[in-house]
Amino acid sequence: MSPLDLLEEKAFALAGKLRDRRLKRDAYNIVEDLKRLNTAEKNRLMEKQMEEDKKRKEEKKKQQEEEKKKKEEEEKKKKEEERKKKLPTKAITDIPGYKVAPMFGLKRMEGLRDPFWVLSPHERKPIPEYLKQILSDYNLAVGRSFGNEALIRTRLDAIFLTTLAAKKRLEFNQPSHRSSTSSQGSYKSVHIQFEKTFKLEWVYDKAECLLQGRTDYSFWHKDANLAETNTIIVEAKAVGKMDWHQALAYMSMIHHARRRAGRPDVTVYGIATDSFDWTFIKIDQNSVFSSVKLDWAEGQHMECYSLLHKLIDRAAVLSPVSTLSDRLAGVCFTNPME
Known part of the structure; x- marks a missing residue:
């Protein structure tokens, strides 16, 4: 019995004991009011219970x-992985x-x-003295044996790492600083x-296959394992073996994967270089690519260095990309160290 039921019962008993007719009538009116209030409260509690039951059922249904x-997605993913395992692999290098x-x-x-490759006055960057000294020491130490790809990468390491570090150092030291393009x-x-x-996964020579390759360098933001975060692809080549098509192929894979995922900006940049000859490549929103070739050793070192800065600026602009999906469709990244 609820408190209102008890109150109603006591009020009714009390009204029956009253001898004054007017007081008795008023008391019975109060009893009727209590009955109505009690009924309304019971209805309210019943409706509340029904709403809670309905909500629980809906939540249970939603959870199910x-x-x-x-479960269906996991099964679909498993089947897709099994299907991909059966696909023939095609190396980008082939x-x-x-x-x-x-x-x-x-x-x-x-x-x-x-016009992207045309450097404005503020985009032209002089090579810092410390990088000049590093490259000079490199040439002195390596001498005539610089032609193989492994040694070329040590030279590129110096160029890429010092350039990116300089960008970061400037921003860390000046919190309010931002590039004019960023x-x-x-x-x-x-x-x-x-x-x-x-x-x-792609179609090559009218047959489905799994394209596979390994980039030498990639500039990324946020998470290295998410395809949409990779904005600059770099291929290092031994001296005399320059072929920018391999870099273009890797760029195309990222470009199409970004488009499949509905990214607002699917532009991708790339570089093919032996650290002396540089080919800068760009694939734009409409899948149109352009390139420019420069020679570091023949007086175009400042242009090479400046364009590298410009590409890193573009990577910074793309860094706050909102994720429409966590992982781009069809692209699988792996770390060779794993």
Whole structure:
């Protein structure tokens, strides 16, 4: 029995004991009011209970649907992984250079040079003295044996690491500083990674396959294992073995994966270099690519260094990309050290 039931019972008993007719009538009116109040309260509690029961049922149903969906997704993922395991693997290095652009649906920019490669006065960066000294010491120590790819990478390590470090140092020392091309980006979130292996399901020569390759360097932000975070791909080559098509192929994989995931900006940048000859490449929003070739040793070292700065600026601009999905469709990154 609820408190209102007890109160109603006591009020009714008390009303029956009253001898004054008017008081008795008023007391019975109070009893009727208590009855109505009691009934309303019971109805309210009943409705509340019904709402809670309904909510619990809906939550249980939602939970069951989510569990079912999760199970279906896991089964689908498992089947997809099994299917991919059966696909033949095609190494990027085995694809002839002339096939790269057509297979990825790329078009070369025709006519005038892409204005992106034209450096404005504020974009021209002098090479710092400490980097000049490092490269001079490198040449002195290595001498004539610099031609192989392993030694080339030590030279590129110096160029890339000191350039990115200079960008970060400037921003860390001046919190309010931002590049004129990076009103929203930050160099603090841009990093460099070495030798990243990745795969992409694609159609090559009219047959499904799993493209596979390993980039020498990649500039990324936020999380190295998320494909959308990779904005600059670099291929290092031994002296005399320059071929920028391999870099273009890796760039295309990232470009198409970003597009599949609905990224607002699918532009990708790349570099193919032996540390002396530099080919800078860009794939734009419309899958049109352009490139520019420069020679570090023939007086164009400042242009090479400045364009590297410009590409890192672009990577910083892309750093706050909002994630429409955590992982880009079809791209699998692995670390060779794992």
